[in-house]
Amino acid sequence: MAHQTPLRLAIVDDEELARRVLREFLTSMPDISIVAECANGFEAVKAVADLHPDVLLLDVQMPKLNGFEVIELVGRDVAVVFTTAHDEYALRAFEVHAVDYLLKPFNAERLANALSRVRERLARHEPLPAAALAATARPPGVPSTRVLVRDGARVHVIPADAIDYVQAQDDYVAYHSEGKEYLKEQTLAEVETMLDPARFVRVHRSYVLNLDRLARVELDKRENRVATLTTGERLPVSRSGHARLTAALER
Amino acid sequence: MHPLLARLDYAAAYVGAWLVAGMLLCTSLARQGVAWADALVFVVPTFAMYGFVCLSAWYVSRAMPLTTRRAAAVATASGAAALSGGVIWTIIAELWMALLDTTPGLQGAAAVGRVQVPFLFSVAVILYLLVLSIHYVALAYEAARAAEHQQFELQVLTRDAELRALRAQLNPHFLYNSLNSISALTTVDPEGARRMCVLLGDFLRKTLKVSTLDSITIADELALVDAFIGIEQVRFGSRLTVERQIDESALACRVPPLLLQPLLENAVAHGIGGLIDGGSIVFTVVKRDGRVLLRIDNPRDPDVPPRRHGGVGLENVRRRVQTAFPDRARVEAAAEAGRFRVELNLPCIEE
Numbered sequence: 001m002a003h004q005t006p007l008r009l010a011i012v013d014d015e016e017l018a019r020r021v022l023r024e025f026l027t028s029m030p031d032i033s034i035v036a037e038c039a040n041g042f043e044a045v046k047a048v049a050d051l052h053p054d055v056l057l058l059d060v061q062m063p064k065l066n067g068f069e070v071i072e073l074v075g076r077d078v079a080v081v082f083t084t085a086h087d088e089y090a091l092r093a094f095e096v097h098a099v100d101y102l103l104k105p106f107n108a109e110r111l112a113n114a115l116s117r118v119r120e121r122l123a124r125h126e127p128l129p130a131a132a133l134a135a136t137a138r139p140p141g142v143p144s145t146r147v148l149v150r151d152g153a154r155v156h157v158i159p160a161d162a163i164d165y166v167q168a169q170d171d172y173v174a175y176h177s178e179g180k181e182y183l184k185e186q187t188l189a190e191v192e193t194m195l196d197p198a199r200f201v202r203v204h205r206s207y208v209l210n211l212d213r214l215a216r217v218e219l220d221k222r223e224n225r226v227a228t229l230t231t232g233e234r235l236p237v238s239r240s241g242h243a244r245l246t247a248a249l250e251r
Numbered sequence: 252m253h254p255l256l257a258r259l260d261y262a263a264a265y266v267g268a269w270l271v272a273g274m275l276l277c278t279s280l281a282r283q284g285v286a287w288a289d290a291l292v293f294v295v296p297t298f299a300m301y302g303f304v305c306l307s308a309w310y311v312s313r314a315m316p317l318t319t320r321r322a323a324a325v326a327t328a329s330g331a332a333a334l335s336g337g338v339i340w341t342i343i344a345e346l347w348m349a350l351l352d353t354t355p356g357l358q359g360a361a362a363v364g365r366v367q368v369p370f371l372f373s374v375a376v377i378l379y380l381l382v383l384s385i386h387y388v389a390l391a392y393e394a395a396r397a398a399e400h401q402q403f404e405l406q407v408l409t410r411d412a413e414l415r416a417l418r419a420q421l422n423p424h425f426l427y428n429s430l431n432s433i434s435a436l437t438t439v440d441p442e443g444a445r446r447m448c449v450l451l452g453d454f455l456r457k458t459l460k461v462s463t464l465d466s467i468t469i470a471d472e473l474a475l476v477d478a479f480i481g482i483e484q485v486r487f488g489s490r491l492t493v494e495r496q497i498d499e500s501a502l503a504c505r506v507p508p509l510l511l512q513p514l515l516e517n518a519v520a521h522g523i524g525g526l527i528d529g530g531s532i533v534f535t536v537v538k539r540d541g542r543v544l545l546r547i548d549n550p551r552d553p554d555v556p557p558r559r560h561g562g563v564g565l566e567n568v569r570r571r572v573q574t575a576f577p578d579r580a581r582v583e584a585a586a587e588a589g590r591f592r593v594e595l596n597l598p599c600i601e602e
Contacts, residue, residue, distance in 0.1 A: 008306070014524070014527075015428075015432075015486055015487065016488050017431070017432045017436065017485070017486065018428075018431055018432075018435065018486075019430065019437040020435045020439065021434050021435035024435070024438060025438070039527065046301050061524060063524065063525050063526050063527045063552065064525075064527065064552065083426045085424040085427035085431065086424055103427070104427050104428065104430070104431040105430045105431040105433075105434040105464075117326065145556050146554075157554060159554070191481075
C-alpha cells in the first residue's frame with residue numbers, strides 16, 4: 001500500500017465504552033493518528049480550534065452541545081463522520097455534509113470504509129458553505145431556543161430569551177445580550193429564519209429586535225422612527241420595519 | 252348457496268359420482284334381465300336430475316348440526332328428508348315415463364321404469380342418506396379445520412401482542428447502545444462483556460414475560476428497574492448512580508407492567524445523558540393510606556428548556572395509568588431548575 005500522510009482524527013462521544021471501541025479499531029489501522037478524545041461538544045469545539053484534526057468521529061446525543069450543534073460551530077474546518085445508535089438523523093447528517101453515518105454497533109471494516117471516504121473528500125479540497133451548516137443543523141420548523149457562538153476555542157451559549165437585538169455587521173451579525181456583544185458569521189436573513197418569528201422582528205435592514213425588550217417607538221427630530229429598548233438603547237426603524245412591527249404586536 | 256355450485260371442479264366431481272352411481276344401477280338392472288339401452292334411457296336422466304335434488308342435504312346438515320341436536324331429532328329429520336327425496340325422485344320418474352310414452356321407440360324404457368319404481372325409490376332414499384352423511388363428514392372436517400385455524404390465529408395474535416408490547420416498551424436505541432458497549436468490552440474486558448450479555452438477556456426475558464400481563468407487583472416491577480439500571484450503568488459508568496428509598500409494605504401493590512420503564516429511560520436519556528458529570532436518580536416508593544406513591548427525581552441540564560408535555564414516554568404512562576385506575580390515579584410531572592420529577596399516585600391494589 002502506498003504511504004499516506006496520517007489522518008489526524010478526534011473521537012467525540014460521551015460514553016467511555018464507545019470511545020474505547022473506536023480507539024481499538026483505529027489503533028490497528030495504518031496512517032491514523034488520534035489527536036483528541038472528547039467526552040462532550042464543548043471539548044470537541046476546543047479540540048478543533050486548538051488541534052485542527054482532519055476528521056471528527058462524532059456522536060449525536062451528548063451533554064451541552066449535540067453533534068449537530070458541534071457541526072454548526074466547526075463544520076467548515078473539519079470532515080465529520082457521525083457515529084450513533086439512532087438512524088433517524090441520517091438525512092440531516094448528509095444535509096450538513098457529513099462524510100458518513102455509522103450506526104452503532106459497527107465493525108472495523110465499516111469504519112475503515114468511512115475513513116477512506118474522508119481521504120477522498122479531503123483530496124478534493126471542497127470548502128463548505130457555513131450558511132448551509134447553520135440552517136440545517138436544527139430540525140426544520142423548530143425555532144432555536146438558544147444561539148451558539150464560537151469564540152476561538154470557546155463556545156458561548158446565548159438563550160434566545162437573553163437576546164436584546166441582533167445587528168448586521170458586514171459578513172457577521174452581532175448578538176447583543178446582557179450588555180455583551182457576540183459576533184457570528186451569519187446573515188440577518190438567517191437569523192430571522194432561525195429565531196421565533198413571533199418574538200423577533202426585522203425592524204430595519206440591519207436590525208432584528210426582541211419584542212420583549214421594546215419599550216416604545218417614537219419619531220426623532222428628522223421624522224425618523226426610533227425604537228427605544230428597555231435597556232435604554234435606541235434602534236432605527238424603517239418604514240417596512242414599522243409595518244412588520246405593527247403586525248407582530250397586533251398578533 | 253351450496254359450496255358445490257360455487258366451485259366448478261367440485262360440481263364436476265359430484266356429477267361424475269352420480270354418473271358412476273347411475274351406471275352401477277344400470278348394471279344391476281341388466282343383471283335382472285333388463286335391456287341395457289332401456290335401463291340407460293330410464294335411469295341416467297332421472298338420477299341426474301335427482302343429483303341436484305340431493306344437494307338439498309346441505310341445508311339439512313346446516314339446520315341440524317350433529318354437535319347441537321339430539322341424535323333422535325337428527326335421525327328423524329334425516330329420515331324425513333330422505334323419504335321426501337325418494338318421493339321427489341318418483342315424481343321425476345313419473346314425468347319422465349310420461350314423456351317416454353309419447354316418444355316412438357322409447358316405450359320399452361318406460362315399461363321398464365314402471366316395473367322398477369319401488370326398487371329405485373328405495374335406492375333413491377338410500378342415496379339421499381349417503382349424500383347427507385357425506386355432507387355431515389364434510390361439515391365436521393370443516394369445523395375441525397376452522398378450529399385449528401382459529402387456534403393458530405390466536406397464537407399469532409398472542410405473539411403479535413407480546414412483540415408489540417415489547418416494542419412499545421423497549422427503546423431500540425437502548426438495545427443498539429448496549430450492543431455497542433458489549434462490542435467495546437469483548438477485547439479489553441471479556442468478563443464484563445459476558446456480564447453485560449447476561450444482564451441484557453435477563454432484562455429482555457423479564458420484559459417479555461410481563462409485557463402481556465395486566466398487572467404485576469411492585470416487587471417484580473422493581474426487579475425490572477434494577478435490570479435496566481444495571482445495563483445503563485455499564486454504559487454510563489460512574490456518571491449514573493441511583494438512590495433508592497423503598498417502602499417494603501408497598502411491594503405487594505400491583506401496577507401495570509413496565510410502567511416505570513419509560514420514566515427511567517427519560518431520566519437516563521434526558522437527565523443523566525445531558526450532564527457532563529452525570530448525577531444520581533432518586534427513586535422513591537412510599538405506601539400511605541391505601542395508596543402508593545412512586546417518584547422518580549433526576550438531575551438535568553438547566554440550560555436546556557424542558558420538553559413540552561415531557562415527551563411520548565410520559566404521555567404513554569399517563570394513558571396507561573388512566574386506563575388501569577380510571578379517576579383514581581394522578582400523574583404529576585414538574586421541571587425545576589436542574590431537576591425533573593415525575594410522581595405517580597396510585598391506589599394500592601393487592602391480590
